[in-house]
Amino acid sequence: MALIASPTPTQSLGVFRRPVAATGWRSWVFTVDHKKIGIMYGVVAMFFFLVGGCEALLIRLQLAAPDNTVLSAGLYNEMFTMHATTMVFLFVMPMAAAFANYFLPLQVGARDVAFPRLNALSFWLFLFGGVFLNTSWFLGGAADGGWFMYSPNSSRLFSPSHGIDFWVLGLQIIGIASLVSSINLIVTVLNMRAPGMKLMNMPVFTWMVLVVQFLLLFALPVITVALFLLSFQRNFGAAFFDVDKGADPLLWQHLFWIFGHPEVYIIILPSFGIISEVLPTFARKPLFGYKFVVFSGAAIGFVGWGVWAHHMFASGLGPVSVAVFSVATMLIAIPTGVKICNWTLTLWGGKLWFSTAMMFAIGVIVLFTIGGLSGVTHAVAPADTQQTDTYHIVGHFHYVIVGGAVMGLFAGFYYWWPKVFGKLLNERLGKWNFWLMFFGVNLTFAPMHILGMQGQPRRMVVWPEKLTGEGFFNLQFWNQIATVGSFLIASGVFMFLVNVVVTAKKAEKAPLDPWDARTLEWMTASPPKEHNFDTIPTVHSLDEFFHRKYEEVDTDKGPRLVKVRSAEEVLAAEEAKADAHIHLPSPSYWPIVLAFGLPVIAYGVIYNLLLSVVGAAILLLGIFGWVLEPSVAEDSDYDPPTGESETKELSSVG
Amino acid sequence: MADIAVHESVTSHDDHGPAAHGSITGISNNKLAMWLFLGSECLLFGGLISTYMLYRGRHGSGVGPAQLFDIPLTSVSSFVLLMSSLTMVLAVNAAKRKDDRNTNLWLAVTGLLGALFVGAQVYEFTAFYHEGVGFTTSLFSSSFFTLTGFHGVHVSIGVIMLLAMVAIISRNKVAGDKAEAVEMIGLYWHFVDVVWVVIFTLVYLIPA
Amino acid sequence: MNTVDEHTEHGHHAHGAEEPHIPKDSYFIKVALWLALLTALETSTYWIHLGGFATPALLIMMTIKFFMIIMIFMHLKFDNKLFSLMFYIGLGLAIFVYCVALSTFQFFAS
Numbered sequence: 001m002a003l004i005a006s007p008t009p010t011q012s013l014g015v016f017r018r019p020v021a022a023t024g025w026r027s028w029v030f031t032v033d034h035k036k037i038g039i040m041y042g043v044v045a046m047f048f049f050l051v052g053g054c055e056a057l058l059i060r061l062q063l064a065a066p067d068n069t070v071l072s073a074g075l076y077n078e079m080f081t082m083h084a085t086t087m088v089f090l091f092v093m094p095m096a097a098a099f100a101n102y103f104l105p106l107q108v109g110a111r112d113v114a115f116p117r118l119n120a121l122s123f124w125l126f127l128f129g130g131v132f133l134n135t136s137w138f139l140g141g142a143a144d145g146g147w148f149m150y151s152p153n154s155s156r157l158f159s160p161s162h163g164i165d166f167w168v169l170g171l172q173i174i175g176i177a178s179l180v181s182s183i184n185l186i187v188t189v190l191n192m193r194a195p196g197m198k199l200m201n202m203p204v205f206t207w208m209v210l211v212v213q214f215l216l217l218f219a220l221p222v223i224t225v226a227l228f229l230l231s232f233q234r235n236f237g238a239a240f241f242d243v244d245k246g247a248d249p250l251l252w253q254h255l256f257w258i259f260g261h262p263e264v265y266i267i268i269l270p271s272f273g274i275i276s277e278v279l280p281t282f283a284r285k286p287l288f289g290y291k292f293v294v295f296s297g298a299a300i301g302f303v304g305w306g307v308w309a310h311h312m313f314a315s316g317l318g319p320v321s322v323a324v325f326s327v328a329t330m331l332i333a334i335p336t337g338v339k340i341c342n343w344t345l346t347l348w349g350g351k352l353w354f355s356t357a358m359m360f361a362i363g364v365i366v367l368f369t370i371g372g373l374s375g376v377t378h379a380v381a382p383a384d385t386q387q388t389d390t391y392h393i394v395g396h397f398h399y400v401i402v403g404g405a406v407m408g409l410f411a412g413f414y415y416w417w418p419k420v421f422g423k424l425l426n427e428r429l430g431k432w433n434f435w436l437m438f439f440g441v442n443l444t445f446a447p448m449h450i451l452g453m454q455g456q457p458r459r460m461v462v463w464p465e466k467l468t469g470e471g472f473f474n475l476q477f478w479n480q481i482a483t484v485g486s487f488l489i490a491s492g493v494f495m496f497l498v499n500v501v502v503t504a505k506k507a508e509k510a511p512l513d514p515w516d517a518r519t520l521e522w523m524t525a526s527p528p529k530e531h532n533f534d535t536i537p538t539v540h541s542l543d544e545f546f547h548r549k550y551e552e553v554d555t556d557k558g559p560r561l562v563k564v565r566s567a568e569e570v571l572a573a574e575e576a577k578a579d580a581h582i583h584l585p586s587p588s589y590w591p592i593v594l595a596f597g598l599p600v601i602a603y604g605v606i607y608n609l610l611l612s613v614v615g616a617a618i619l620l621l622g623i624f625g626w627v628l629e630p631s632v633a634e635d636s637d638y639d640p641p642t643g644e645s646e647t648k649e650l651s652s653v654g
Numbered sequence: 655m656a657d658i659a660v661h662e663s664v665t666s667h668d669d670h671g672p673a674a675h676g677s678i679t680g681i682s683n684n685k686l687a688m689w690l691f692l693g694s695e696c697l698l699f700g701g702l703i704s705t706y707m708l709y710r711g712r713h714g715s716g717v718g719p720a721q722l723f724d725i726p727l728t729s730v731s732s733f734v735l736l737m738s739s740l741t742m743v744l745a746v747n748a749a750k751r752k753d754d755r756n757t758n759l760w761l762a763v764t765g766l767l768g769a770l771f772v773g774a775q776v777y778e779f780t781a782f783y784h785e786g787v788g789f790t791t792s793l794f795s796s797s798f799f800t801l802t803g804f805h806g807v808h809v810s811i812g813v814i815m816l817l818a819m820v821a822i823i824s825r826n827k828v829a830g831d832k833a834e835a836v837e838m839i840g841l842y843w844h845f846v847d848v849v850w851v852v853i854f855t856l857v858y859l860i861p862a
Numbered sequence: 863m864n865t866v867d868e869h870t871e872h873g874h875h876a877h878g879a880e881e882p883h884i885p886k887d888s889y890f891i892k893v894a895l896w897l898a899l900l901t902a903l904e905t906s907t908y909w910i911h912l913g914g915f916a917t918p919a920l921l922i923m924m925t926i927k928f929f930m931i932i933m934i935f936m937h938l939k940f941d942n943k944l945f946s947l948m949f950y951i952g953l954g955l956a957i958f959v960y961c962v963a964l965s966t967f968q969f970f971a972s
Contacts, residue, residue, distance in 0.1 A: 681944060689945040693950075
């Protein structure tokens, strides 16, 4: 391709030069690089984690003393609704998306995701949706119906502020973000694997993320329907969940939980994937029963569709439905149990290296098992009808989510930090981080089981002193323990933030392969080059990187795996074969423009439909700019124009 | 699903970069993405149809589906939409032959038939409104208008895509593979049609 | 997934996509005529009363039309089986979860 001076270069809509800057803020805002997008996901999710954490601390402060007045009843309702919404939709899911974005292409040996621009769109939609949702705090109050927003609490009569409208529309925007990214990541995994990377050669993290994307793909439209019905009820006078008008409020419950139960696995499976990477690395042996871990993950994803009504045992479903869902719920404990066995047996006989990542991973096994066991007991419908809507349930799912999902994400931070930023997080601070969080989780959430069995209802704003009871079951004592525990968790998270700052300031670089790791993402520079791999590796086996370093050598004690090459040597061999022409997708204005249209439309729905028209115009502009823009910037867009050898291309559309 | 990764024929040294051209399954990213999206849409329309099924009998003493629907009119518009699927197929085939003229012709006809369908729906909605059945009249009417309205919006988006495609092809501004772009719009269009096949039977023809 | 193997030689095709064998226009016109005929039959139940047979007959015709369109017009029959798999997972899940949900409302009992 010669440099042809084109009269109409591919400037976006013929007006702007393509944003091809490699440094400065433009290189982030208009980027389509999966690694930069992954980092942005992580930073924003971490910010929302702190927001949700502060909300949690306020809740615990309110419950720390009898008849407390830290929060008013109304504000308390908003606080627990937004705490849950923020943690689920704005922290755990996007943080998992951060890891998925960054590591999925690296783990399957690709140079980017299948649709780089759609990937950027997902991120901006998530960011704008999250910000939109949280602006409700300053515009008349946030949503206050509880995170599953049952009718009639969600109706105008019981929640006259705009909070729930913000909640509904915000979740729609975030839902679109997740839907787009799920399609993107599925296509990436199925289609963009390196040569030889068969499905059963893929790292477990990739597998678990793949299962999660399928769950998102099929679960999100269900909540989309529910949210549309609710917003038509609140904004346009329909009565889909209004009992007075003859509606069935259970319809909402079904739609919500058909989405909501797969959502539980959407939250937990990425963490399962992360610890399935961490445990073999630090036990220095392969994952025990790789196929079992993969298939049980897929089985969880599949059976997860048949258990939603166990969230509704107290709603009068009828004995047949309750029995069926009860049994299905018990069944799903089997694949989960399989995974826990596999992880434990991976540790068995291994040369364990108790790094911080490893400790978090082991923490997940312990805490998730506790949460999982109390979960199985809820499959027993008669017991569940007593525990529903008490603190017992709150204790259970926090063990699963904080002990399982969040601790797993922290294992990922410590494990992959040197890959992303080229520096090792401080292990000493890491240990503090781990132990504070580990004790914090147990102190906060274990007492909740006792509180729940004593009858403390979920979402209760105060407990009166005269009803606290005596002795071991004293409500005041256990509530205060829980509050102390929550501050321990917070100080653990603070240690992490300190660690991040300390690490950023130190000059020392991490070695190329600090953990003697096993998978492809380590077979490149740290942080990876913009194009990930100098040459796309050809994969021969599971744990490809490990098998390039280690080979079976006959010794006098029989065949042994011996390290025959260092990571540096493996990388050097790959770099020697570097591709001459590497084509990367070009940055684009349109993802952020398109994404910006949606919150504008949403504000319009709440305040003035004229504003929605403006939003729709922005949206359309974004779409047309997008469609007409070649995914590859022409050389003339670069300043100075680049030569042929640096033409950048990766993907045709998207 | 374990046998998807079949061959290793991906050539990583062709001149156009590895990721753009050879996918490990040998299938196109765009088409796979479209099918995933359509699979997802099944659950969207499933939810809306279920809501309608649950609420179709709840109109109190007001007008219900049996008295309201104008089956002859809807039959004609259903037929129109069905035939637009045929013209869409012809457009896709023409695009595969790299026959721009016929591609544009059939795309435009498809868009026109789609617009006719939307027009009939607008007429139908207006007629219902004049008979006193508005969006908020009853649970039946709310769920009916929501379901058919969502479908109508899908058709309208399809019409816009078709007409935009005509414009883009005639100015020769297609970024990427033209035949595939037409095929993608086709997949979307047929899906919208297939959803109407279900709605026409479940909502209009089967007596409540 | 044999279809993939058959086409591996075409690795240099545009976008690496295999080109499924798509029938000629005349074939699609025939299919469309069948579809039109089925639609006419469906609509006729409005004037000809079949009593208890109406609902099953309509459901069967709907299913036939549905699969004719997705198999032939949308090329699922000719294309890579992976597309079918992706779509049928969604379709199957939709039918399953919504039928179960409706049955808890005693929808099918009436």
